Amino acid sequence: QTYWLRPAPTHNDPTHLGQSATGHSFLAAAVDTAGTDQVIFTGRLSLDTHPWLADHAVAGTVILPGTAHLDLALHAAHHTGHTHIEELTLETPLALPETGSLHLQVTLQAPDDDGRRTLTIHTRPTDAQDQWTQHATGILSAPTEDGTPSTTLGPWQPAGTHPLDVEDLYDRISTRGYHYGHAFRGLTAAWEDDHHHIQAEVSLPEDIDTHGHGIHPALLDAALHALLATTDEDQTPNTIRLPFSWSGVTLHTPHTRPNRLRARLTPTSPDTLTLHLTDPDTDTPLLTADTLTVRTTDPTKLNPTTPQNSLYRLTWHPATHTPTTDTAPQAATDKWLHLGDDAATTLAETSRAIAAGQPAPPMIVLDTTPHPTSNNHTPHATPERTRQLTTDTLHLIQHYLADDNLRDTHLTLLTHNAITTETGEHLTDPAAAALWGLIRTAQQENPGRITLADTDHTPHTHTHLATALTTAHTNNEPQLALRNGTTHHPRLTPHHQPPLTIPDTHWKLALTNTGTIDNLTLTPQPPDTTPLNPGEVRITVHAAGLNFRDIVVTLGMVHDTRNIGGECAGTVTATADDVTDYTIGDRVMGLFPHIAPTATTDQRLLTKIPTDWTYAQAATTPAVFLTAYYALH
Known part of the structure; x- marks a missing residue:
């Protein structure tokens, strides 16, 4: 145990951070932790104590408004002399329960060399020992100038409004x-x-x-x-x-x-x-x-009832309303710009025309379908076509995004059978499939400016293509697939997979074959009761880690006949006579030959678990630490 003392601040000290009210409606106490310069603000949130929060509901769910996160950050900044929020990012919506309350914690890390502090906002239910959920992160700093705006705002309600x-x-x-x-x-x-x-x-x-x-x-x-x-x-x-x-x-x-x-x-x-x-x-x-x-x-x-920490998979769902006829206004689609073989030149000419006063096209459509006579569409030429297609498209998108003349023009990239939307479909253009990963990144960095659309070559799809693209742009759907005229959109859905059946007898984790994680299984195995060799330690396993090697072996990417799963954490149940560093009951972590309820290894491959670590944290540490240690030493 370590004890710290310091003189108590006076009550008129504006930076007083004792275990008392902080002056904020949500926060009841603030603690300046000894020896770390970390500051922790704590409080509770509920609709009983703050009923006005119930008036902020989005899609039927009461959530803490983003402005409240900013208010918490500004309050923490004021208490520590940091009057400036350099950045604050909202990561996870904070849904408020209809009954009960949430523990609220605002944490400021110690200042860095420039005096900036990292801030986090967490909550967890008060009636459960769930893990804390991180809702926001930020950086606090002192302003470089006096903090007052330098720009002239002009008169209130100027002419032209x-x-x-x-x-x-x-x-x-x-x-x-x-x-x-x-x-x-x-x-x-x-x-x-x-x-x-x-x-x-x-x-x-x-x-x-x-x-x-x-x-x-x-x-x-x-x-x-x-x-x-x-x-x-x-x-x-x-x-x-x-x-x-x-x-x-x-x-x-x-x-x-x-x-x-x-x-x-x-x-x-x-x-x-x-x-x-x-x-x-x-x-x-x-x-x-x-x-x-x-x-x-x-x-x-x-929605707070959405399962947390679930596995999700990408699935394609038909649009709620699929038009039976092409309802896209012909006058609007006639104004679209369709890029051909020399797309970069056409894009540059369009930009110059806009700068000269011509109206900007509402949409630019780039079709990536290879020319029927192109030799690059043969399977043997796929790597070269992939390289060329991704390179050309990347340059085109960079020019498009950097061109202010095209800011009001939407870009749509058409691929054909470059993705699959359901079991049984066949991907026929792997080169264009590479574009989907590339363009998804561009979409994340530039939301609302690019649409990805994949089609088949059926007549119905051709008929409804213009309407599908128009609807996707209007509804801000960044990706779609047209199959026989029906529009599909990607959605993340919970992946329900039956859990592994735990054998009644002793077992170990094994692979029946490589190539997919579905081949993981628990195989029956007699318990290990053999006498311990000199230097060996036996433990009851409470948690096991799976590292990168286990993944690539399971997927068949490398050939390795050894067992998967080489790091575990648990409690010592037996030691050889010459083992003096460990005794029965010690919490240990280290390397083991396989994953099973009990495991035996050499004492030199073990170390004791730090007192404030969980077994799960300990089980995921050995391979990471040893990899770094080997690389550095």
């Missing part, structure tokens, strides 16, 4: 999954100019107490609702967009606690914007954010 319809906004957006109740219906007026710059006036209901928040999460969240009132956003069906990350955030007046504000939202891309919040009476800055990124959210990931 037009009012947005916010009177029945909350009723309209409820049909899209935004279920905002009394506390979050704070948007009272909004305006937009021709450059999509937005101004909004927001106020909290009188019965909402702002005490315990730098800027109340409901007030800040309502400022973002102006995005939902814009013409473009209001016409986008079946999409839910929520805050994903913040960067460059400064709270200029942490003690003001306003119940009204003015917001200026300036889009910098389809998914990013800058944010300036000011006092409506004095026009002084309250909060500024260099970048707020919003992203489309899968509603199924918001």
